Amino acid sequence: MSKYTLQHEPEPQSNGVPAGGKLAKREAALIKFKDKIADVHKASHDDYVLHKWLKARAYDVDKAADMYRTSMAYRQKMGVDRLTAEYQPPEVLKKYLTGGFCGHDKEGSPVRVELYGHLDMKGLMYSAKKVDLEKTKLLQCENTLKDWQEESKKRGKRVDGLTVIFDMEGVSSKMLWRPGLQMYLHLVKVLEDNYPEMMKRMFVVNAPRIFPLLYKLARPLISEDMKNKIHVLGGHFKDTLLQYIDAEELPVYLGGVKTDPDGNPRCATMICPGGEVPREYFLQDKDNEDQLEVATVPRGDKLCLPYEVTKPGSVLRWEFKTEDFDIGFGVQLLREGVKETVRATERVNSHIVPEDGSVTCHKTGTYEVVFDNAFSWARGKRVQYMVEVIGPVDEGMHSEIKHMLTENTDLAWESNANSKDESTTL
Known part of the structure; x- marks a missing residue:
């Protein structure tokens, strides 16, 4: 047991009288918790530390015990106790x-x-x-x-x-x-x-x-x-x-x-x-793009993928790679039969380094992601891609963020000149 004692939270009061039950319940939970993890209890974890595991699971003893056991198994697998001495x-x-x-x-x-x-x-x-x-x-x-x-x-x-x-x-x-x-x-x-x-x-x-x-x-x-x-x-x-x-x-x-x-x-x-x-x-054998869609863009042709944006302020984001050769890529918006350029089509070396990016969509409509192989008359291009639409942040989320602000401003980041949103907007 450490010589440093656990600093408990003050007891809640009702009409000036201590509730009296919260601390006792937590101590009872600690006793049960220690019993459940007795066979894997790490010696350096005193009562102060064990209360952290309980707090992390809202003093649900069973959930805290599962969390603790999973962690001890993970520590053994990763050799955590030897990291400071052996790992570089x-x-x-x-x-x-x-x-x-x-x-x-x-x-x-x-x-x-x-x-x-x-x-x-x-x-x-x-x-x-x-x-x-x-x-x-x-x-x-x-x-x-x-x-x-x-x-x-x-x-x-x-x-x-x-x-x-x-x-x-x-x-x-x-x-x-x-x-x-x-x-x-x-x-x-x-x-x-x-x-x-x-x-x-x-x-x-x-x-x-x-x-x-x-x-x-x-x-x-x-x-x-x-x-x-x-x-x-x-x-x-x-x-x-x-x-x-x-x-x-x-x-x-x-x-x-x-x-x-x-x-x-x-x-x-x-x-x-x-x-x-x-x-x-x-590393030559690294491949972090899993669960991607796969398509082949025929020689001299284009692949146009439509994505509906129904709420202004949504973000269209993508990532893709090609095998062996480059490809053209662009984004356009279809509204009332008219096409507007969001991102001009240009050839990218996605066969060397996977491409990724995003645009903020201030207008609603059908956004087309275009893989352009029209310049190649010799070969088709195999593309692995992921495209998704992320809805805008709603008022509830904005309200939650505002509660974390410590400055007297509604949106502290709006006036921050040091960080810019580089996404394309339309």
């Missing part, structure tokens, strides 16, 4: 997996900066195996646990939690690439399933105009408890961050005074800046 991430992940730890908040919790807008998820997925992406993220969490122990000894009290600064500077519609978004959310779920209640708070800074759509896509994986830990700051974030993090623990570009030894205000030696992954890192 591949070079490409060391150089291009964005983010890092820069210090501690005022309570001693580590501060991690995530540079989501500089993350080349496609390049990383073409250059590293899924297991290495998972192990690298698990290693970050294991290092966080070690940091808690060190800070607890230094401060003489239990240090817990993680403060995340989620920087969305540079985010554009490219982040809608489905495999990359799915992989990122998968990694988030891996961490939540194996390190419950680790994140104390998240500050979203430089939130772009596309933020509501990204939030809508990620929302199914965000619990109510997690949602309450997210604070959207937009571009005016420095004063808020300094309420929780001392200037000495915060990089200059985020409002602090911390720099690299060479004076770099972005602390690049601590916070990996990421960037586009060079193609020389790509």
Whole structure:
């Protein structure tokens, strides 16, 4: 048992009288939980830690026990207990997996900066195996646990939690690439399933105009408890961050005074800046496009695929690749018998690197995705593709996001000049 005691939430009161039952029920749940996991109980998990697993499943003992057992089996499979001593991430992940730890908040919790807008998820997925992406993220969490122990000894009290600064500077519609978004959310779920209640708070800074759509896509994986830990700051974030993090623990570009030894205000030696992954890192046998439709575009011909957009503000997004040769690609809108160009048709080297993109549809109508092989009279082209229409963010979702805003503005990201939505609009 750790010498640091569990800090329970205060008892709810009714008419000034403690309800008295909530704490007792949680303690009873803890006893049952410990009994159910006795054969797999990790020695370092004291009552404080075990309460996290229960809280993650709303104190449903059976669900918490299933979660715990699944996690212990996963840890064994991945060799998590040996990661800090034995595992070295591949070079490409060391150089291009964005983010890092820069210090501690005022309570001693580590501060991690995530540079989501500089993350080349496609390049990383073409250059590293899924297991290495998972192990690298698990290693970050294991290092966080070690940091808690060190800070607890230094401060003489239990240090817990993680403060995340989620920087969305540079985010554009490219982040809608489905495999990359799915992989990122998968990694988030891996961490939540194996390190419950680790994140104390998240500050979203430089939130772009596309933020509501990204939030809508990620929302199914965000619990109510997690949602309450997210604070959207937009571009005016420095004063808020300094309420929780001392200037000495915060990089200059985020409002602090911390720099690299060479004076770099972005602390690049601590916070990996990421960037586009060079193609020389790509693995030849990587193939991340599964469950794609397949079609052959005959020589000298076109393939036109219609998609109905019934709500203004919807997003049409696509990804595709061809075998051996390039192809023309474009998007047009059909309204009342008239065709309007949304994206001019041009030849793309989708046989070298899979193509992806999106357009925001401000008009309703039939949007045609065009694969154009009219320039080739020698051969047909085999295309693997995925096209989908994502409905606009509804008022309910906008209202939920507004509750996370900490600035006196309706849409903090609308005025953020640092992040632009690069999707084509019509």
